Amino acid sequence: MNIVPVQFARLAAALFAALLLAPGTASAQVGADLNISPKRVVFDPNGRSASVYVFNQGDAPATYSVALVDRVMLDTGEIIAIDDAQKDPAKAATAAMVKSAKSLITFTPRRVTLAPKTSQLVRLRVLRPGDLAAGEYRTHLTVTAIPPEDTGVTAEQAAAGLQPGEMTVRVVALFSLSIPLIVRHGPEDVRGGVENLAYEIRDMDGPDGGTARKTGFVSLDLTRLGASSLYGDVEIRGGPKNEIIGGMRGIGVYPEIARRRVTLQLQTLPNHGDVLTVNLKDDEARPGAPIATGRLTVP
The missing domain is CATH 2.60.40.10 (Immunoglobulins)
Structure with missing residues (x-):
């Protein structure tokens, strides 16, 4: 929780x-x-x-x-x-x-x-x-x-x-x-998906307002497919070692909405052609259990 x-x-x-x-x-x-x-x-x-x-x-x-x-x-x-x-x-x-x-x-x-x-x-x-x-x-x-x-x-x-x-x-x-x-x-129905992945680069200010640096961002839709609320952690993996380079914990999608748009900042800037994997994992009934996965090739 x-x-x-x-x-x-x-x-x-x-x-x-x-x-x-x-x-x-x-x-x-x-x-x-x-x-x-x-x-x-x-x-x-x-x-x-x-x-x-x-x-x-x-x-x-x-x-x-x-x-x-x-x-x-x-x-x-x-x-x-x-x-x-x-x-x-x-x-x-x-x-x-x-x-x-x-x-x-x-x-x-x-x-x-x-x-x-x-x-x-x-x-x-x-x-x-x-x-x-x-x-x-x-x-x-x-x-x-x-x-x-x-x-x-x-x-x-x-x-x-x-x-x-x-x-x-x-x-x-x-x-x-x-x-x-x-x-x-009644029965619990927790299901979800990861859709509409997009990648962009933004100029972000450096530490203490220093020189701007190129920073990668991944945007995606978290979709609720079941009748119950969806609640989990998102992790983004990439690079030669398929390491976690971004994500967010504790993201919810409640029953009144079918999808939620999320934009996440990456810790490192991936290379052209790198494949990024976005994993949505349960953080409620079965902590860590996979719910959905999406993939994106960096343009």
């Missing part, structure tokens, strides 16, 4: 407007030391319970809210809240394909305060109604840092150095981590 947590740090549009207009501004980030483990929870047809750890890795006490939020994956790989997707007609149809697991999962606690370098166990339980249709259901456990009560500016601080009629604004970026909770009901 190696997947980097999805990070959400959003500022309201109203705060951005105030930031542009206010002569006195300050900013702060709350919760950057938050972490969650594991990075994904899958309940198989017999699964009933699981646990997730919330960690405060910082040096000060912190309070977090815990909630279930339905999110949708777009074909770019971006994951956004369904409420946001429904506001965009181009994304609403994809959002409508998501089968929510929110009503199937109970959890506790919903709010935790942690001392520095400590953790809290969040307990999850699945309740399946007798008439639940076969399929894959998903929601996202979202943990958000809550600003301390003293975050912001006092009246004295706000007034200091301001002229009559001026104002000051303090912008606080709330840090959240979100992991998928997947409930599978």
Whole structure:
């Protein structure tokens, strides 16, 4: 279950407007030391319970809210809240394909305060109604840092150095981590493919902005062929020793999309005529097991 947590740090549009207009501004980030483990929870047809750890890795006490939020994956790989997707007609149809697991999962606690370098166990339980249709259901456990009560500016601080009629604004970026909770009901069907491979060379800045260097990139479509979500690691092999020269761990393709476009940077620049092999391997039920393979000849 190696997947980097999805990070959400959003500022309201109203705060951005105030930031542009206010002569006195300050900013702060709350919760950057938050972490969650594991990075994904899958309940198989017999699964009933699981646990997730919330960690405060910082040096000060912190309070977090815990909630279930339905999110949708777009074909770019971006994951956004369904409420946001429904506001965009181009994304609403994809959002409508998501089968929510929110009503199937109970959890506790919903709010935790942690001392520095400590953790809290969040307990999850699945309740399946007798008439639940076969399929894959998903929601996202979202943990958000809550600003301390003293975050912001006092009246004295706000007034200091301001002229009559001026104002000051303090912008606080709330840090959240979100992991998928997947409930599978019925047979698992994990199948995938690697399609539409393409190669290109880009000029990339060297270290510390030095001389640009030629860098190879491989683009490909990860296709979901089964009814279940596809989740795995991509590795690109090439060169005289067929070594790993690129790849990415923990790539998902959820049931609401059939394919996802991915572009990966290569560690070394292959030669003209080299054959690159792209392997997609399972990183869930059968870690390391091959799912699909594609090949590309460098033009």
